[in-house]
Amino acid sequence: MEKQEGRAAAAVRLDVPWYEALSPDWGEWGGTDSSAAPAAQGPDSRGATETADIYAEVRRSAAFQEVRGRYRRFVIPASLAFLGWYVAYVVAATAAPELMARPVAGAVNVAMVAGLGQFLSTFLLTWAYARHARLHRDRAALELRWAVFDRRTRGAEGDAR
C-alpha cells in the first residue's frame, strides 16, 4: 500500500505544475529579502488599513466565495458522514454486541467487517478529499493567493512613491 501511495503521489506531482511553488510572500515574516513587507506591515497605519481592505474585498469576491463554498460543501457533509458512521460503530459495539457477533463467513463476523469497513472508508475518504481539492480548489486558491500578493505589492509601491 505504501508503494501505491508513493506512485500516486508521484503521478499527482506531475499533474500539478505549481507543486514546488513556494508562497509568493515567502519569508515576509522572516524578514529576509522582502521589499514589500516593511511598507505593508510597518507602523504606518495607512498600510495596515489597506491590507485589511484587500482581504475584506477578496473575501467578498465571487472567486473566493466559490473556493470557500466548494471546500465547505465537501468537508461538512463528509465530516458528518464519517463521524456518524464512527459513532454508530462504537455505539453498536457497546450496545448491540449480539448483532456484532453474528457470523458472516467463517470466523469473520459483522463486527470484524464493520471494523475493517472503518479502515476502508477512511482510506476512501482520504483519496476523495485529495482528489476533490486537487480538481476543484487548488488552482482557484493559488490564483487568489497571487491576486492578494499582487495588490499588496502594488499598494506598497504606491506608498513608496
Added chain:
Amino acid sequence: MSGDHQPLALLLFSAFVAVTLGITTWVSRRRQGSAEEFYAGGRLFSPMENGFAIAGDYMSAASFLGISGLIALFGYDGMLYSVGFLVAWLVVLFLVAELVRNVGRFTLADVVAARMRERPVRIAAGTSSVTVSVLYLVAQMVGAGSLVALLLGGTSGAARTWTVIGVGALMVIHVSLGGMRATTWIQIVKAVLLMAGAIALTVLVLVRFHGNVNELLNTAAEQSGHGREFLAPGLRYGGDWTARIDFISLGLALVLGTAGLPHILSRFYTVPTALAARRSVIWSIGLIGGFYLMTIVLGFGAAALVGTDAVRASNAAGNTAVPLLALDLGGGAGSTGGTVLFAVVAAIAFATILAVVAGITLASSASVAHDLYASLKRAHTERRGEVAVARLAAAGIGAVAIALSLLARNLNVAFLVGLAFAVAASANLPVLLYSLFWRNFTTRGAVWSVYGGLIPAVLLVVVSPVVSGSPESILPGVDFAYFPLQNPGVVSIPLGFLAGWFGTVTSTEPPDEARHAETEVRSLTGAGAV
C-alpha cells in the same frame, strides 16, 4: 523471559541512541538559532519526510505494544482502539491541517491569536497545550519505565527510575540542541524502524498460517479460552452501563483528540505550503492505517501462537504480547532467531518512546516560550531570546515530566494516553474549530472555550475512580470518586464547545470583522501565510 537477549537488545538500543545523537550533532553544527529553525525546522521538509515524521510522532509504544496486547487479551475490543486512532486523522485532514498551516506560525495559539486579542488567548491556549503535552509525556515515560522492567528483566525500582531519568535527559539534549530538525529526523528513523519491524512480524505470522486469515482467527479464538466471543465486542467493555458509556467516552476522545494534540499540530508548520501539509497527512494516513491493520494481525497472532494465558502471565496489561510473539516466531526461547527478534522488537519499542517523547517535549517548549513567556513578559525582547527560553523550557518540562512519571509509575499507560486525548479534545479542538469556521467567535468565547473544556476535564479526572475509591487508583485509601467514568470525554468535550458558544453570545465586544476576513482568506488560499 530472561537472559541472553539482554546484551543484544541493549546493543541495538545503544546504536539507536548513538544515531540520534549523531543526527542532533550534525543538525546543530550549523544552527542559526532562529525561531523558524528551532520550532519549524526551517519549514522545508518534503511531504513524504513530514508524513513519516507525523506517523513517527503518533505511533507510540502504547500503540505498538499496548493495542496488540489488548487484542491478545480481549480480542475484538482491543481493535476498537486501532479504529479510533485512525479515523481521527480524517478530522485532521478535512478540518485542521491545511487551515492551521496557513493561519498559524508555530503553535495552536497562533491560529486563535490571528483574529483575537493576543494576550488572553495565548495564555489560555498555551496553558492547555502544556497540560496536554505533560499528560502525554508522563504516559510515554511511564511506559518507558515499565518496558525496561518487562523486557530487560530489571524489575527493581532502581532500574525503572534510572530509565525514566535517562530517557528524559536524553530527549532534553536532543530537543534543546537540535530543535525541530533533529526531532523530525529522529521520528523519521523511528517510523521506518517501526514499520519495518511490524511488517516483518506480520509477514511471519501470516506465513505461519499459510496466509489463511480464517485459520488465524479460529486458532486465536481457540487459544484464548473464550471461543467465539473472542472475535466479537464485549469481553472488556461489556459489563454494566457505566463501563459501556466509559468506552463511548474513550471513543469520542480518541477520534476528536488527535486534531488538538499540540505536537501533531506543530508538525504542519515544518512544510512550506498547505498543499504540502495535505500531502503529509495523506502519507501519514497511509502509514498509520497500514500500521494499525498490522497491529490487529499481531494481536490475534499473539493470542493464537503464544496464548492469552501465557501473555497475561507475563504482564497483566498485555504489554509483552508482541515481544513474546517475536520470540515464538523466531523459533522459541533459547533459539538464536527468537533471541534476535525479541531484541529487535525491544529496541524498536525503546526507539518509539524516545522519538515520541522528543516530539512532545519540543511542542510543549514552543508553547511555553512562544505563547506563555512571550505573553507574560513585559518588554519586547529579540526573537533569539525566545529560542533561548524554549531551550530552557525543554529542560524544565523534561524535569517536570520526569518527576511526575516517577510519582505516577504505577498508572496504566493506555489510560494516561486516553486522558491526554480527552483533555486535547475538550480544551483545544473547540477553540480551534470555532476560530477557523465561526465568523462571530470572540476573544471571550475563545478563552471560555479553552478553560470551559480544560477545567471540567481535569476536575472530572480528579473525582473519578482513577484517583480514589478503588484498589487500582492512585490514592486507594480514600474515596472521593463522585464521577463514575474513567474517561471524562463524553461530558467535557460538549462542555468545551458549549462554553465557547456561551462566551461568544454573552460577549460585549463585537467580533473583529477585518481580522476575520484576513484569517479566512489566508486559511483557504494561503495568501500572507508564513
